Amino acid sequence: MKDSGKRLRLVTIPISHFCEKARWALDRASLDYAEEGHLQALHRRASLAAGGTGQVPVLVTGDGHAVPDSTAILRWVDERLPESRRLYPDGALGVEVAELAAHLDEPFGSDTRLWAYHWFLPDPRLAVGNLMRTRTIPLAQRAIVPLVLPLISLFVRRRYSIDSQSARAAEQRFVAVLDEVAERISDGRPFLLGDRLSAADVTFAALSSPISLPPEYGSPIATLDDLPPRARRRMEPLHGHPACEFARGLYRRERGVRR
Ligand SMILES: N[C@@H](CCC(=O)N[C@@H](CS)C(=O)NCC(=O)O)C(=O)O
Structure with missing residues (x-):
């Protein structure tokens, strides 16, 4: 349209x-x-x-x-x-969807991002490889990635106040949200609310993706195998959390990437 x-x-x-x-x-x-x-x-x-x-x-x-x-x-x-x-459906369900989506937006989104940057950024190979194969970034920008990566890392660390302490605090907060979601879906429901995909599902699935690493993500993203050993050890139990499994299921069934 x-x-x-x-x-x-x-x-x-x-x-x-x-x-x-x-x-x-x-x-x-x-x-x-x-x-x-x-x-x-x-x-x-x-x-x-x-x-x-x-x-x-x-x-x-x-x-x-x-x-x-x-x-x-x-x-x-x-x-x-x-x-x-x-x-966002009409009526009372729509109000519930909007409330849950807002709850799953912030600080959850900022926390998963902070944590992933903290663990992924120290490996320049991972960041350079990812940025170089992201075709939606103009070639002129991709070409300078190896040169400017230290500056990008500095920008990201400062912008989101990333250090070991903030990463630990972010992890505690986002795991609490993953646990809440796991509790909600423990009855086997396919969607967080109602009987079709809603903004709550899209928000949760997208914003948990730095941890759930869904292969259907709409831009190149790391796999567990790409991670350096230390990051991988930290990531594995979180990646296997039932709420992350649920997010990957939403991606598999609903994402339908445009290529
Ligand atoms: N509430 C905003 C948050 C957007 C946001 O945090 N964007 C980040 C990228 S994940 C950004 O622009 N970061 C760079 C910056 O803040 O300068 C939304 O939902 O769009």
């Missing part, structure tokens, strides 16, 4: 799970869009130029209007879908 004839644009840091949340909604609605990926730090200029706040994702509609923030993008996409396909 196009607004005013122009193709939609999604400005991203491709590995970002908030961007993935928005990308999932656009793909699921079969909307035609171009992803414009950027390296961390370079994203800021692109976000501001697109009408965003400096963060990503930013959706630029066909008439040039900016929709920053992944939740606002899910809502924008929903307005273009029939009720039966919306991620």
Whole structure:
């Protein structure tokens, strides 16, 4: 679908799970869009130029209007879908979905991101390999990755205040959310709420992805085998958490990546 004839644009840091949340909604609605990926730090200029706040994702509609923030993008996409396909259903269920999705958004999303950066960034091979094969990042940016990786790492560490202590605290908080989700799905339900995919599922599956590492992620992502031994040892029990299994199941059944 196009607004005013122009193709939609999604400005991203491709590995970002908030961007993935928005990308999932656009793909699921079969909307035609171009992803414009950027390296961390370079994203800021692109976000501001697109009408965003400096963060990503930013959706630029066909008439040039900016929709920053992944939740606002899910809502924008929903307005273009029939009720039966919306991620936020009508009525009381919709209110419940919005509340649960908000609970699974922050600080959960920031915590899984902080933890993954803390454990993945020290291995330059992993980060360079990932960024180099992310085709939504322009070639000119990919070409300088080996050179600028130390600066990107510094930017990311400062921006999210990453150190061993903050990573431990983030882990405690996100594991509590994983436990809550595991409790909720212990009756074998296929979705967090209701009988079809909702914004709560998309939010949880996307924002847990730094830990659940779903192969169907909408941009290149590491596998357990890619991780350096120390990170892998830390990751394995979390990756095997029942809530992460549930998130991978949602990805397998529902993600349908646009290629
Ligand atoms: N609430 C925002 C959070 C977006 C967000 O945290 N984006 C990160 C990427 S995961 C970002 O832009 N980080 C770089 C920065 O803050 O400068 C959303 O849902 O879109």
